[in-house]
Amino acid sequence: MRKIDFFLDKFSLFLIILFPIGLLISSGVSETITILIAITFIIKSIFNKNFYWLKNKYFGLLLIICISLLLNLFFSENFTLSFSRNFFFFKNVIFVFAIIFILNRQKNFDLIFIIYLLIAAIVTFDIYFEYFLGKNILGFKSYDPNRIASFLGKELKIGHFILGFSFISICYYFEKYSIKSNNHKIFGFFLIIFFFIALLLTGERANSLKGIFFIIALIILSSKKHFKYKKVFFTSIILLLISTYFFSEKIRYRFNVILKPILSVGFIEAYKETQHAAHFYTAIKILEKYPFFGVGNKNFREECLKNDYHNDGYKRTTERCATHPHQIYFELLSEHGLIGSITLVSIIFFILNRSIMIYLKRKNLVHLASILFITVQFLPLIPSGSFFTSWSASIFWLNFAILLFYNNKKS
Numbered sequence: 001m002r003k004i005d006f007f008l009d010k011f012s013l014f015l016i017i018l019f020p021i022g023l024l025i026s027s028g029v030s031e032t033i034t035i036l037i038a039i040t041f042i043i044k045s046i047f048n049k050n051f052y053w054l055k056n057k058y059f060g061l062l063l064i065i066c067i068s069l070l071l072n073l074f075f076s077e078n079f080t081l082s083f084s085r086n087f088f089f090f091k092n093v094i095f096v097f098a099i100i101f102i103l104n105r106q107k108n109f110d111l112i113f114i115i116y117l118l119i120a121a122i123v124t125f126d127i128y129f130e131y132f133l134g135k136n137i138l139g140f141k142s143y144d145p146n147r148i149a150s151f152l153g154k155e156l157k158i159g160h161f162i163l164g165f166s167f168i169s170i171c172y173y174f175e176k177y178s179i180k181s182n183n184h185k186i187f188g189f190f191l192i193i194f195f196f197i198a199l200l201l202t203g204e205r206a207n208s209l210k211g212i213f214f215i216i217a218l219i220i221l222s223s224k225k226h227f228k229y230k231k232v233f234f235t236s237i238i239l240l241l242i243s244t245y246f247f248s249e250k251i252r253y254r255f256n257v258i259l260k261p262i263l264s265v266g267f268i269e270a271y272k273e274t275q276h277a278a279h280f281y282t283a284i285k286i287l288e289k290y291p292f293f294g295v296g297n298k299n300f301r302e303e304c305l306k307n308d309y310h311n312d313g314y315k316r317t318t319e320r321c322a323t324h325p326h327q328i329y330f331e332l333l334s335e336h337g338l339i340g341s342i343t344l345v346s347i348i349f350f351i352l353n354r355s356i357m358i359y360l361k362r363k364n365l366v367h368l369a370s371i372l373f374i375t376v377q378f379l380p381l382i383p384s385g386s387f388f389t390s391w392s393a394s395i396f397w398l399n400f401a402i403l404l405f406y407n408n409k410k411s
Contacts, residue, residue: 008044012037012102016112019398020119020165024151027391034394038091041098053097058404061347062093068343069297072336076296077303085297085388092397099401100408110176113366117169121191123161124198126150131201131250146250147203157385157392159199159207164373164395166195167214168402171369189233193240200244203254206383210376212241217372223363272313276327276383278320282309283330287337294337297388300324303334324386328378331387348374355403367406373399 015037022030045051053059069086076082103109130136130148142149142156150158170191177184192215199211219227219234227233244251261270271277282304286295295303303309304321311317324331332341355371377384377396385392 004047005044008040008047009102012040012044012098013108013111015040016099016102017115019394020116020161023161023391023394024123027389030394031390034095034390034397035091037098038094041094041101053101056097056408058351058407059093059097061351062096065344065347066090066093068336068340072293072297072340075293075337077290077299078296081299081302082297089388092393095394096397096401096404099398100405103402103405113169113172116165117173120162120166120169120195123150123158124166124195127158127162127198127201144203146254148201150202156204157207159202159204159211160385160392160395162195162199162202163207163211163214163376164399166199167218167373168366168369168399170195171218171365175365193236196237197240197244200241200251201248203250205254205258209382210379212237213379214372214376217375218368221359221368222365225363273315275316275319278311278314278316279322279325280327280330281311281314281317282320283325283327283334285309286334290334290337292337292339294333294335294340297335298323300331300334324389326383326385327381328384328387329380345378348378351403351407355407358407362406364406366402370399370403370406374403 015033019030019033019037022033045053066089069089073079073082073086076086103112126136127148127150130140130142130150135141136150138151140149140151140153143154144156147156148158149156152158152161170188173191174185174188177188196211196215200208202208215237216234219230219237222230224230245255246252258270261273264270265273283300285308286300286303289295289308301321301323309317309320314320325334329341329345332344336344352371352374355367359367359371374396377387387393387396
């Protein structure tokens, strides 16, 4: 029994360490790793006859989300489209508690975060490499000359990877080493700037805005033992933003696409000319048609094809269709209705509120980073990927697991 237990623990640790690399390979690989982590944890629980995690109050709250998704499944316009996402969502809950279990051992905790920091640093270096040389270190090249793909090749979402891994990793470094000497602290500041500029250079506007919010909130909410000279650091971030905008033609182009129309015709008219506005309008109209349970998870892509949602008041109304509305609230409201949306958002926000209260007492910087990552995913209006897509969902639930790890941890 002990040998099996030992093997399962080491196998889980290996999978968790491999997890970010799986994300860089493909969604399929990362999804497979997520499932294997969940299955391994269930097998371990069966062998040890210990399902203590079922009694955890956070498990109960996440289970309510699972039940809400099953309810959404039965009201979906296309049952088949919704089935896999809704029925198998439970794997994310198991994944969360599997991560928490592994993190409870300090050696595992340190090893995971050191490797995550190393992987984040390699990916960040690769972003600089591609920005200046036009292709990444493996020869991958973005199809959009103003955006960076890095190891993801044709997928332009490496900024989300940086946002999901770099800041929790650097906060681990600060928590572990910055109090030892000023040299460690200076190196930590260098790493933050190193990651932050790379995030801007990806050309991903939404993730850049989330990163700006993240950094500002991190500076404001962190303790003085980590960020003693907050005003200096805050000023440095502002100067970096201004410098990147003026010295990078690619970044200036990406943001001027938004800024120039706003300055020319005003925010509302400029907004109505965008494809995102067509998505959002369609999502609102779907909500009006299916107010309680929405059209069903993953069903936006079919419902949006109907002529009911054509509106010439939106310049790109013919481009209103996509796999999802590209904004988390509009996705939830259109596909899950008021009941599903309120259920999911209220539970996540309740846990976030609880997490913030715990952080303010204990002041752990890694905990704060996980809180901020979850928070920025729910910023209003800023475009986002689908909440339920396996790739981005995996990063979300990893950070959520870290958040719950600190919520459950005794002071």
